[in-house]
Every structure is written in C-alpha cells, then in structure tokens.
Amino acid sequence: MDKHIRAGEATSGRCVASSEAWSAPARADPPTGAGPSRDLLQHRLVSWDIRGRRDASPTVRDDLIDMGCVAVTVAVAVAVATGERSAFRAVVGVVFALYVPGRSIVSNWPRLAARSNVAASVLFSLSILTLLATVTLWLGYWHPLGLLKVECVAVGVALFAALLRRRRADQVRAAIPAGTESATGLHDLDN
Numbered sequence: 111m112d113k114h115i116r117a118g119e120a121t122s123g124r125c126v127a128s129s130e131a132w133s134a135p136a137r138a139d140p141p142t143g144a145g146p147s148r149d150l151l152q153h154r155l156v157s158w159d160i161r162g163r164r165d166a167s168p169t170v171r172d173d174l175i176d177m178g179c180v181a182v183t184v185a186v187a188v189a190v191a192t193g194e195r196s197a198f199r200a201v202v203g204v205v206f207a208l209y210v211p212g213r214s215i216v217s218n219w220p221r222l223a224a225r226s227n228v229a230a231s232v233l234f235s236l237s238i239l240t241l242l243a244t245v246t247l248w249l250g251y252w253h254p255l256g257l258l259k260v261e262c263v264a265v266g267v268a269l270f271a272a273l274l275r276r277r278r279a280d281q282v283r284a285a286i287p288a289g290t291e292s293a294t295g296l297h298d299l300d301n
Contacts, residue, residue, distance in 0.1 A: 169276050176217055176269045179210045183269070187262045190255060211235045214265045217272030 186206045189199040212234030216223045222230050239261070246257055 169280060172217065172223070172276060173273060175213065176273055179213045180266060180269050182206050182210055183262050183265050187259070190258060207239055208232055208235055211238050211261060211265050214268035214272070218268060218275070 182202055182205050185202045189202060209231050212231035215234045216227060216231050242257060246252055
C-alpha cells in the first residue's frame with residue numbers, strides 16, 4: 111500500500127485516513143487504463159475531502175442555516191430586551207437586518223432558494239425592513255423596539271414553518287416506495 115495514504119474501515123459513507131495524508135501530494139488526473147485498484151483507491155481518497163463528507167445534503171444545510179438565523183433572532187431580541195449596549199448587540203443587529211428576515215422568506219420559497227440563496231435573502235431583508243419602517247412612520251406608529259419585536263416573532267414563526275415543512279417533506283419522501291413518484295403525482299413541478 112502507498113506510504114502516504116492508509117485507508118481504514120469505511121463506515122456509513124466515511125473513510126478513515128491517516129494524518130500522513132495531509133502531506134501527500136494530490137494527483138491532478140485520475141488514473142487511466144487498467145492500473146492496479148490501489149491507484150484508483152488512492153485517487154478517490156485524494157480527490158475526496160478527507161476531513162468528512164464532500165457536501166452535506168441541501169436539507170441539512172438549509173436546516174443549519176435556518177437554526178443559525180433563529181439563534182441570531184433570539185440573540186437580537188434578548189440583547190434589546192435586556193438593554194445590552196455592546197458591540198454584540200450591534201453585530202447581531204446588523205446580521206439580523208441584512209439576512210434573517212429575507213432568509214425566512216427564501217426558506218419558505220423553495221424555487222427561489224434553489225437559485226440564489228444569499229443574494230435574495232439580503233434583498234428581501236433590506237426591502238421588507240425598509241417597507242415596514244416606512245409604513246409605521248407614515249401611520250404615526252414609529253416605535254422601533256415594538257417593530258423589532260414584531261419582526262422577531264414573524265421571522266421566528268416563518269423559520270420554524272420552513273423547518274417543519276422540510277422535515278415533513280423528508281418523511282413523505284421516505285414513506286414513498288422508489289419509482290412510485292410519477293404514479294402519485296409527487297413529481298417535480300418545475301418541469
């Protein structure tokens with residue numbers, strides 16, 4: 111076996127590699143021809159991200175992003191409620207204002223989330239927060255902290271709705287036998 115990479119037992123889609131693999135030079139091209147199987151294994155290990163899975167499933171990634179947004183929402187609500195006057199409040203406030211309200215919309219709009227996740231979230235966040243502030247000012251109800259409380263509750267509800275919708279969709283997909291999607295009408299609506 112090659113002195114640079116030693117593969118251990120593969121468990122649940124992961125492969126264990128020794129720490130010597132970090133100093134091993136990566137191959138630029140996959141092995142060609144009928145070379146030994148160890149060359150193919152070495153190429154697969156080198157081209158695969160050895161630290162873990164190559165990419166997380168989109169559902170897991172979206173769930174983690176949404177839970178992070180929930181955490182930012184809770185942090186900004188607690189920082190404002192307790193009268194926090196530090197850089198922490200400013201940072202979570204900016205993150206909330208730039209990303210979280212738009213993320214709550216994009217999470218519940220799967221077609222848009224598949225195309226432009228971050229840009230659409232920022233666009234919707236800035237647009238909605240500006241619109242809400244303008245409307246409350248025109249109506250004579252200018253109360254920024256009250257508006258923030260309403261925004262935090264609305265964003266939290268929308269993010270949890272998106273999380274539940276994705277969980278329910280995963281459970282439905284797992285319950286349907288393979289090859290029956292077209293018979294039940296659960297095919298992709300984009301086509």
